[in-house]
Amino acid sequence: MKKRLVMHLGLVLLALGHAGVAAAAMEDARAIVERANVASYYAGDDGRSAARMLIEDGNGNRQQRQFTLLRKDVSDGGDQRYLVVFSRPADIRGTVFRVEKHVGADDDRWLYLPALDLVKRIAAGDKRTSFVGSHFFYEDISGRGLDEDNHRLVETTDTHYIIESTPKAPDEVAFARYRTWIDRESFLPMKTEYQRQSGEVYRRMEVTRVETIDGYPTGTEVRMSDLDSGGYTITQFRFSQYDVGLPDDIFSERSLRNPPRRWLRRSE
Amino acid sequence: MMARLTGNTRGCRPMAGALLILALGLAAAPAWAQQTSSGTQSTQDDWGDDDWGDDPWASEQTGWQWYGFVEGAAAARLHNDPAVDEDYTLAETRLQIEGERLVGDYTATIKGDVWLDGVEDGGRGDLREANLQGRLTDAIDIEAGRQILTWGTGDLVFLNDLFPKDYVSFFSGRNDEYLKAPSDAIKLSFYGDANLDVVYMPRGEANRFITGERLSYFSPRRGAVTAAPPAIDPDERDDWLDDSELALRLYQTVDGVEYAGYAFHGYDKQPSAVDPATGTPYFPRLSVLGASIRRPAAGGIANAETAYYFADDSGGDDPNRPNEQWRFLFGYEHEPLADLTLGWQYYLEWTQDHDALIDATPADQRRYAPDEYRHLLTNRVTWQLLRQDLTISLFSFFSPSDADYFFRPRAEYRFSDRLTGTIGGNVFGGEDPWTFHTQLQDNSNAYARIRYNF
Numbered sequence: 001m002k003k004r005l006v007m008h009l010g011l012v013l014l015a016l017g018h019a020g021v022a023a024a025a026m027e028d029a030r031a032i033v034e035r036a037n038v039a040s041y042y043a044g045d046d047g048r049s050a051a052r053m054l055i056e057d058g059n060g061n062r063q064q065r066q067f068t069l070l071r072k073d074v075s076d077g078g079d080q081r082y083l084v085v086f087s088r089p090a091d092i093r094g095t096v097f098r099v100e101k102h103v104g105a106d107d108d109r110w111l112y113l114p115a116l117d118l119v120k121r122i123a124a125g126d127k128r129t130s131f132v133g134s135h136f137f138y139e140d141i142s143g144r145g146l147d148e149d150n151h152r153l154v155e156t157t158d159t160h161y162i163i164e165s166t167p168k169a170p171d172e173v174a175f176a177r178y179r180t181w182i183d184r185e186s187f188l189p190m191k192t193e194y195q196r197q198s199g200e201v202y203r204r205m206e207v208t209r210v211e212t213i214d215g216y217p218t219g220t221e222v223r224m225s226d227l228d229s230g231g232y233t234i235t236q237f238r239f240s241q242y243d244v245g246l247p248d249d250i251f252s253e254r255s256l257r258n259p260p261r262r263w264l265r266r267s268e
Numbered sequence: 269m270m271a272r273l274t275g276n277t278r279g280c281r282p283m284a285g286a287l288l289i290l291a292l293g294l295a296a297a298p299a300w301a302q303q304t305s306s307g308t309q310s311t312q313d314d315w316g317d318d319d320w321g322d323d324p325w326a327s328e329q330t331g332w333q334w335y336g337f338v339e340g341a342a343a344a345r346l347h348n349d350p351a352v353d354e355d356y357t358l359a360e361t362r363l364q365i366e367g368e369r370l371v372g373d374y375t376a377t378i379k380g381d382v383w384l385d386g387v388e389d390g391g392r393g394d395l396r397e398a399n400l401q402g403r404l405t406d407a408i409d410i411e412a413g414r415q416i417l418t419w420g421t422g423d424l425v426f427l428n429d430l431f432p433k434d435y436v437s438f439f440s441g442r443n444d445e446y447l448k449a450p451s452d453a454i455k456l457s458f459y460g461d462a463n464l465d466v467v468y469m470p471r472g473e474a475n476r477f478i479t480g481e482r483l484s485y486f487s488p489r490r491g492a493v494t495a496a497p498p499a500i501d502p503d504e505r506d507d508w509l510d511d512s513e514l515a516l517r518l519y520q521t522v523d524g525v526e527y528a529g530y531a532f533h534g535y536d537k538q539p540s541a542v543d544p545a546t547g548t549p550y551f552p553r554l555s556v557l558g559a560s561i562r563r564p565a566a567g568g569i570a571n572a573e574t575a576y577y578f579a580d581d582s583g584g585d586d587p588n589r590p591n592e593q594w595r596f597l598f599g600y601e602h603e604p605l606a607d608l609t610l611g612w613q614y615y616l617e618w619t620q621d622h623d624a625l626i627d628a629t630p631a632d633q634r635r636y637a638p639d640e641y642r643h644l645l646t647n648r649v650t651w652q653l654l655r656q657d658l659t660i661s662l663f664s665f666f667s668p669s670d671a672d673y674f675f676r677p678r679a680e681y682r683f684s685d686r687l688t689g690t691i692g693g694n695v696f697g698g699e700d701p702w703t704f705h706t707q708l709q710d711n712s713n714a715y716a717r718i719r720y721n722f
Binding site: 055057061063064088089090091093100106108115116117118119121122123124125126128129130132133134135231249252253254257258261 | 335336337373401402403409411415416417418444445447448457459463519521524526562564567568569601602603605606607609652655656657682684685686688721722
């Protein structure tokens with residue numbers, strides 16, 4: 001009896017201890033990637049952020065992109081709505097990109113080109129193509145479907161879970177597998193390395209700055225490196241805010257032609 | 269058929285201020301040199317930590333924000349055109365300035381071009397936008413003033429988009445954005461269970477069609493390809509209010525499927541009718557009703573659109589006026605490989621009272637009359653390389669009924685965020701010199717453009 005009590009106490013202490021320091025080590029890879037997905041793409045019910053990208057190719061030529069991103073979740077870990085309004089450079093200023101992200105189905109995507117007053121609908125296509133000329137893919141911005149890969153927990157360190165993901169349809173992607181270092185506390189994926197069949201890493205994503213915003217740990221500086229060419233893109237997020245209360249109806253054709261200034265304006 | 273292409277170019281008048289373009293062009297030149305020689309340096313400076321303040325979306329702006337570009341463009345004719353005494357369809361230095369400012373909850377926009385034109389010899393100017401846009405109520409947006417207007421589902425094929433086009437720019441080698449000519453209009457947009465756009469144009473603007481001044485065309489009256497002088501000079505529809513036009517679009521998206529209905533009441537955008545007494549072309553009355561649908565299908569985007577053109581000549585037996593037509597469009601766009609997009613379209617113009625038209629057409633003019641069914645196929649291939657810095661594309665028009673074609677190859681390279689270079693061509697051809705594209709054969713051109721954005 002006494003022995004059992006001590007054991008119970010021990011479990012309670014253990015639990016309390018972990019709650020205070022770090023979550024109990026999880027062992028289910030699927031559960032870990034689900035939490036990581038929610039932590040990195042679904043913070044709050046909605047969010048607004050200013051973003052800018054510095055794109056440098058292997059020859060040192062630099063370009064920039066600047067945009068404001070609005071997001072609203074239809075459900076946590078599920079469908080989402082995005083509005084991306086570009087302000088720089090000059091030739092894409094006023095371009096607006098709208099996405100209805102569907103988990104397990106093709107996304108609906110629209111692009112507004114102001115010089116022609118044209119609302120163009122974009123074929124779902126390959127999500128692993130460059131997002132506005134950067135080293136990030138569309139998929140890196142809105143998240144890769146969890147069901148597209150098999151996930152395996154390969155190591156649990158003091159600070160990270162290391163997950164190895166293998167594509168279910170290897171012919172559709174350039175990588176043979178990728179490893180993700182997920183922070184045990186925040187569940188943010190801090191580093192992802194994409195490998196060729198030989199195991200050689202050719203593409204790397206690193207979160208280089210994390211800030212806690214409205215209670216949500218947020219990667220506010222992310223670097224994507226193309227190790228083949230030596231090129232990279234740094235994306236910085238600023239003026240981020242969660243649970244803004246974005247109304248559903250701003251994710252519509254109306255906002256393409258007439259962006260919702262009230263909701264784009266950053267809070268100072 | 270011919271009349272659809274031909275006419276004058278309103279809105280490109282010589283400007284005394286053409287010297288301005290030289291002055292500003294010269295002022296921009298040192299900045300350009302600086303950019304190319306030390307481009308990385310200046311970008312790096314822009315990337316300063318506190319440089320977040322100039323995002324017009326994210327923060328309250330006061331005063332005007334100015335943007336623009338300087339562009340040099342030249343298009344050489346691929347053949348000697350016996351009708352036109354020019355070796356180029358385009359030779360110009362252009363400056364575009366765009367200003368934007370917030371006025372309360374509204375946005376004021378002004379956008380104008382000035383250019384030195386080596387083909388028409390002189391300075392030219394064009395005010396492309398001068399409007400006020402904003403939210404009138406929670407459910408109503410307004411845009412009033414000179415503006416660019418577009419709707420419909422076609423790719424470079426327009427059925428229900430009866431807003432003015434500039435075919436002279438489009439065919440002579442200018443950027444695609446110049447295909448859309450501005451309208452003076454008030455646009456009210458109502459948002460609810462269904463959305464409604466109402467566009468009122470107090471004085472309808474015609475297309476900037478081929479007059480013979482820059483591009484040659486086929487004249488059925490002369491029975492030959494011809495050019496100015498004399499330029500085609502139709503009776504203008506330029507009385508404010510009397511020559512007004514109205515365009516409506518009712519639309520909604522349901523579960524990713526876009527539905528739209530359209531109506532237009534105004535004038536043909538081309539001087540497609542001729543006054544038999546004087547021989548002067550004019551813009552006949554035109555009303556159009558139509559509908560479209562666009563939706564994802566088989567991993568791509570499918571669209572269908574139809575429009576019925578109610579002509580001035582309801583009996584269809586007056587060869588001096590356009591016949592009624594029912595038009596159809598079916599399109600499909602997909603991305604079979606990463607960064608490679610293919611677009612396909614089939615377009616049909618069905619002349620409704622074709623027998624009556626042929627019976628009423630003088631025998632020597634009959635072969636110039638439209639076919640009962642005009643079929644047009646288009647294909648667009650777009651291939652993006654070098655992380656989208658290089659875009660190679662080819663747009664092809666082919667009409668099996670007219671037996672003619674129009675190819676638009678293009679390669680565009682972004683040297684930097686500021687500097688873009690484009691080379692391409694407009695290549696026309698076919699069997700009979702009077703068909704839509706064949707008549708432009710001698711205007712085939714290859715162009716190069718370089719644009720510096722600021």
